[in-house]
Amino acid sequence: MSALLYVLVLLLSAYGLSVQAEGCEPAVDMLESNDAVNRMSECDYSDKGLNGWFKARTENTPEPMHTSQTAVLPPVVDPPVLAAKFELISVGVKSALDLVQARFTLVAQAAEHCDGVAVLSEEAYRQGHQGHTQLIMSFYCR
Amino acid sequence: MRVKFCLAAAAATLVSAHAAADVTLYGKANVSLQYTDKAGDNETELKSNASRIGVMGSEAIGSGLTAIYRFEYETSIDDGDKDGQTLTQRNIYLGVQSKAGTLMAGKFDTPTKTAQGKIDLFDNLVGDIKNVFAGENRVNNIVQYVTPESVGPFTAKLAYVLDEGGSNGDEDGVSASLAYNADALYVAVAVDQEVDEADVYRLVGAYQLGSVQLGGAYQQATYDNGDDADGFFGSVKWRLDDHWVLKTQYGESSSDFNDQKTLSVGADYVFTKKVKAFTYYTQNDDSINNDGDYLGVGLELKF
Structure with missing residues (x-):
């Protein structure tokens, strides 16, 4: 019973951190669809x-220092940028107007996600479900 | 305490695994308080309705190939006991995906089962479509090919089920489906040959008419012992606004040994995409005096 309580507490605490990209149904629902294996890459659930x-815990945890090391090495990547990098994926868009709307939605979500400002680091496109184009935008918080 | 330690260890493993590759952890908790009046007895039960936890992911392996995987387990959040265990296996597979499609193997739902799409509005509750339809199988030792997304609105599946001296009289089975899904329309045909001792032919259709979703299915089944079972199924879901959803479904099947009927009505209150409260009334009847009436209220959280 204590194990079940542990899982429930974990789920409820994680729920508050959820940021759902518009149009992506929860993974458990997506997997119930007939063409689930073709949709697994459609939505990015890594930040949800x-x-x-888990991702926030991993990225905010400093690398462990080995006790035998005597020299402190400089970080390879700027830690604040690495810690806040995240990716948002739009629903499939069918027209130029949809694309503008999708970009606005993702930018608004990114701005809401960051405490400071959201900086666009990469923008990409791919063919998604049923041939519709998906917009992929990567941001980091600054 | 030992189970708690294992879960904590599993969570820690997921953290480190996530750092190496994108692993998606998902699942849902669905619990209901249900009043049951069945075959003259009645009781109030707390039910866990296919609550589950799983991981899925993919890994590019070069040459345009991607390895995909999914490990999903059911857990009973009402009493922690699912068939004598804390976790039982649901859909589990490993596969390779390319532009030519997906080849996957493991234990998972057959093409005939997944062809139902989302017409079963009381899925995993007492009003589940499996009350009246054969072919709702999640089978062991199944190898499946799925056509790629580039085929457009069509998805075809072909699966081979190895019996391995199991319950199907040492006969391997085949399950296949062809589905069309575009905008508001979903249509699928599916067939099982020698899967769980039955041959099944199934036709499924669904149409989204504004805020109303209509669903229907017709099926013919022939069991290895010679019995036939024909049945039909229909469902209607009406989204009233951002929060309230009304739904009902009816199905029946007639066979040489039993006639079965199921009727359900219910309502969902949707808090968010991931959390809803629901209530339902289901009446299941058959011709061997195993009738039941069920009234329930519950909560579902997806993650």
């Missing part, structure tokens, strides 16, 4: 729910 919680 428990995944976001």
